[in-house]
Amino acid sequence: MTRIAFIGAGNMATALIRGLLNSGHTATSIRATDPYAPSLDAMRALGVAADDNNAAAVAWAEVVVIAVKPQMAREVLTPLAGQFTGKTLISICAGLPCAFFEGVLGDVAVVRAMPNTPALVGLGATGLYATAAVSDAGRGAADALFNAGGVARWVESEALIDAVTAASGSGPAYFFALIEAMIQGATALGLDSDTAKQLVCQTALGAAQMTLSEDASPTELRTRVTSKGGTTAAALERFEDGDFNATIQAGMQAAYARAQELAAQS
Known part of the structure; x- marks a missing residue:
């Protein structure tokens, strides 16, 4: 079984490790490092070996997941330069391009992930890009790691990772904002907050599941439940008065532009 080391044992690393364990990956083939004792204790509670020795973890592993804050990456990785030959590095550091890791570490095969x-x-929903040096x-x-906790899709160019960021990386916040607004709207109409939350969230979950499971497009699904002159039509017309579609796309364009700016700063 592939030996996987995680450099950084925060929330996202923990989620990925749980996914691996739930999919049948053995705890003995996973190792994690972190400078903080509580994070190490959490890893050990999962049966995963954990300490603060990054160099030893890299030497042991076949695949190394870099799960540190982007601003800490250079400091953490510089002492590990030259130690990644024959290994695969998977980065979940937002905004750091593959060239950053190649510049710091030298000979390295990089998979850039946007979970x-x-x-x-x-x-989870994760976009993946691999440099030419990454083996099958x-x-x-990388497929096994990210599909264990959701779905993963490969993109053909690294530039498209910024599009992934705009669509799914930042996407949960868009849905949280919509859910928040709908809950506020429901309570303003008289529902108590708990009932409003349950109804709105279940509706969001059901709509997403229908979109994934049926052959019909989102446009067709929307049309099916929108009777001319009905309540749904009244709501959607009001949304369009505020340029709903254009506003969503403008927000995604802003996220995309900001992702490009952050990458350029690295």
């Missing part, structure tokens, strides 16, 4: 926070509940085995390891 999102629903991975914390096993429903390295790609397979």
Whole structure:
């Protein structure tokens, strides 16, 4: 079984490790490092070996997941330069391009990943890009890692990772904002907050599941439940008065532009 080391044992690393364990990956083939004792204790509670020795973890592993804050990456990785030959590095550091890791570490095969926070509940969506140096085995390891906690899709160019960021990386916040507004709207109409939350969240979950499971497009599904002159039509017309579609797309364009700016700063 592939030996996987996590450099950084925060929330996202923990979610990925739980996904691996739930999918049948053995705890003995996973190792984690972190400078903070509580994070190490959490790893050990999962049966995963954990300490603060990054160099030893890299030497042991076949695949190394870099799960530190982007601003800490250079400091953490510089002492490990030259130690990644023959290994696959998977980065979940937002905004750091593959060239950053190649510049700091030298000879390294890099998979750049853009996961999102629903991975914390096993429903993540991750975009993946691999440099030419990544082997089929390295790609397979990345597939297994991120599909264990949701779904993963490969993109053909690294530039498209910024599009992934705009769509799914930042996407949960868009849905949280919509859910928040709908709950506020429901309570303003007289529902208590708990009932409003349950109804709105279940509706969001059901709509997403229908979109994934049926052959019909989102447009067709929307049309099916929108009777001319009915309540749904009244709501959607009001949304369009505020340029709903254009506003959503403008927000995604802003996220995309900001992702490009952050990458340029690295």
